[in-house]
Amino acid sequence: MSEAKTHVYQSIAQSVLDHDIETMFGLMGDANLFMVDHYVRAGGGTFVPAAFEGSSVLMALAWTHVTGKVGAATVTHGPGLTNCVTALAEGARGHIPMVLLAGDTPVINPQNLQNIDQREVVTVTGAGFEQMRTPQTAAEDVAHAFYRARVERRPIVLNMPADFMWQEVTHRKVVHPVFTTPAYVPEGDDLDQAIGMIASARRPVILAGGGATGAREQLIRLADRLEAPLATTLKAKGLFNDHAYNMDIFGTLSTPAAYDAIAKADCVIAFGASLHSFTTDRGKLMKGKRIVQVNDDPAAIGRNLHPDAALVADAALTADNIVHWLDEAEIAPSGFTAELDSAALTAHPTEAAGKAGTGHVNYVHVLDRLEEVLPKDRILTTDGGRFMTEVWCRISAPHPKRFLVTANFGSIGLGLQEAIGAGIACPGVPVVHFTGDGGFMMGGVNEFNTAVRLGLDMIVIVANDSAYGAEHIQFLDRGMDPGLAQFEWPSFADVATALGGQGMCVQSTEDLDAALAAIESRSRPLLIELRLDPHDVPRMRL
Known part of the structure; x- marks a missing residue:
């Protein structure tokens, strides 16, 4: 037949x-x-x-x-x-x-x-x-x-x-298996050199990147063994939530206390991180330190900064192996965490609500209020733009898998689309998305109705300073008229309502209170438009 x-x-x-x-x-x-x-x-x-x-x-x-x-x-x-x-x-x-x-x-x-x-x-x-x-x-x-x-x-x-x-x-099922056995743990001189640097460190720091998000428990075990604080790159944000000595993001996005602690460190042990310029603050944070880089991608090692020791290996297996050899050699803990104020490590400076002028709200103050009210069990997504660095610092992410940054290509206008994809992937979990006004006009406005059609539980916060912020700052820095970077946008709150969602415009403390209440009572995609003074928006921390 x-x-x-x-x-x-x-x-x-x-x-x-x-x-x-x-x-x-x-x-x-x-x-x-x-x-x-x-x-x-x-x-x-x-x-x-x-x-x-x-x-x-x-x-x-x-x-x-x-x-x-x-x-x-x-x-x-x-x-x-x-x-x-x-x-x-x-x-x-x-x-x-x-x-x-x-x-x-x-x-x-x-x-x-x-x-x-x-x-x-x-x-x-x-x-x-x-x-x-x-x-x-x-x-x-x-x-x-x-x-x-x-x-x-x-x-x-x-x-x-x-x-x-x-x-x-004639259709025939064809599926090619991909072998996902963890990369081996190296032996020999490279491993001895790396462990020697780690064992002799007096102020070590453990850094996890996007390639180490599956090694949380092993990296915490190593950090506790060394009495070293933990930090992540931006893409691994949230990995060490709730650990007493979690410093959150390493580099230009660190809190003042975390930045000082990193500056004092004498050894950085980086797992699954490429150590690009934002993580290292253009190399400044790595000066005078021994760098041990562990990555299962050989091309990532030395791509941005050449380490003192490197292991092409799986993060989890390597962390456990280092702990084993530290125990075998009876190496004493460093004691570095005893020098640190754990509460200050993740505390960013606050700002008062009254700092903003009439018709505007203070962005930093609003973010801190949002962090208190937004659903804790959430997916956090962000667009590109100058508003985002404060979001990355002040709005927490439950886990790296629930944190998406659309900044790999330096573009704006990509974030709301990824927020929709994340919401489809994780039904029942609210999605919180931050974007700027330019980014929303470029890519968000044409997909907000998609979120409405799909019935997604989504909260969109639009930071609206009626300008292309990065360009606005550059004009001002040169003493030039920023007028060409300024725009008279439509009311994003009204647009969201017209597209089938719920729009709220925030221009005062009272408006903010109403918007925060709307988060609690939302029944369809909610857009909160923050009216900001383009001259009073924090600069990017990159």
């Missing part, structure tokens, strides 16, 4: 489901609509329609971050793909695996109005490109795209020619 035949679009949809991907983000067009239809109606998958193609990529990136699985999105050909360029660059710079199923114009019609060289478009973003070779290899090509995304830790774009879709093939 001959095997049952199916169409290529059906085989592609089933291949995605074969990888246990039951949620796909996207925008339908000529080249992918039948695949999406089969994915939903025959496969039982959930399709989340975005308002803009690039948004679907960002949603999938956030879904990957929260779930730990490879996210999937789909767009059509031509502008469907070119509209994803910035989002793909964000994912590639952040080393986030996801697969974008991109339709392509028919191979037999090179004069198609939307025909472009997809490979060239994708390559410049840093994402990977996978060509669907033939109708018969569709399932294999989908499987290889998912495999590459996990192994290469970046988005992979799978090109799907439209004229393949209705050709008949």
Whole structure:
């Protein structure tokens, strides 16, 4: 008996489901609509329609971050793909695996109005490109795209020619296993050198980056053994919550007490961190210190700062191994934590509500009030822009998996889309999103209604100084007129209400009290617009 035949679009949809991907983000067009239809109606998958193609990529990136699985999105050909360029660059710079199923114009019609060289478009973003070779290899090509995304830790774009879709093939389940055995713990001179530096340190600090978020307990055990404080890079924010000597973010975003403690340290043991300039305050925080860098990615070691000792190894296994050898050698704890005021390590300076002028509120004061009222069990997401550094410092994140920063490519306007993807990935958990006015106009306003349509529990805080803040500051610093960086935006609160949500405008202490009460009673996506004086917004701490 001959095997049952199916169409290529059906085989592609089933291949995605074969990888246990039951949620796909996207925008339908000529080249992918039948695949999406089969994915939903025959496969039982959930399709989340975005308002803009690039948004679907960002949603999938956030879904990957929260779930730990490879996210999937789909767009059509031509502008469907070119509209994803910035989002793909964000994912590639952040080393986030996801697969974008991109339709392509028919191979037999090179004069198609939307025909472009997809490979060239994708390559410049840093994402990977996978060509669907033939109708018969569709399932294999989908499987290889998912495999590459996990192994290469970046988005992979799978090109799907439209004229393949209705050709008949025999579907076969193809899933390539990815071996995830932790990297080995090295032996020999490198390990001896690293342990020697750690054992002789009098004021050691443990630093965890995004590559060490699965090693919380092991790193705490090492820190307690050494009597060393703990800190994280921005991407690992929240990893050491509730530990007595948690310093939160290491570097330019540290509290004054934490910065002083880091400055006094004589050894930094960094796990899963690339030690870029913001973490090290452009190298100033590393002067006069021994640096031990542990990372399972060899390319991350020495990328930004060359350590004194380096181990290409798994963070958790290495931390346990260091504790073992410290115990074997009967090395005494450093006693560094006894010198520190644990309460001051995470205490940022406060500001009074009355500092702001009429019609505006003080941003720092508002953030501190929001931290008191916002749901504790939450997902925290932020857009790019000058407002965000104070958010990163003052608004807590429950865990790195529930904290998303859309700043890998230095862009604004990407955050609300990722907030939606994170909310889909973690049903029932409220999403708190911070953005600036320019970022919201650029990418948030076109997807706020998507959050409404999906019924997400979302709180959006828009810091509105009616300006492009970073540019405004640069004009002022040069003694120039900042007028070209200033804007008369519409009322974001009114826009949110018109889009089906609830909008609140905060221009006074009384308005703030009402907005905080609205957080407690919200029943649909809530947008809180903070009216700020562009001359009275804290500078970026980067």
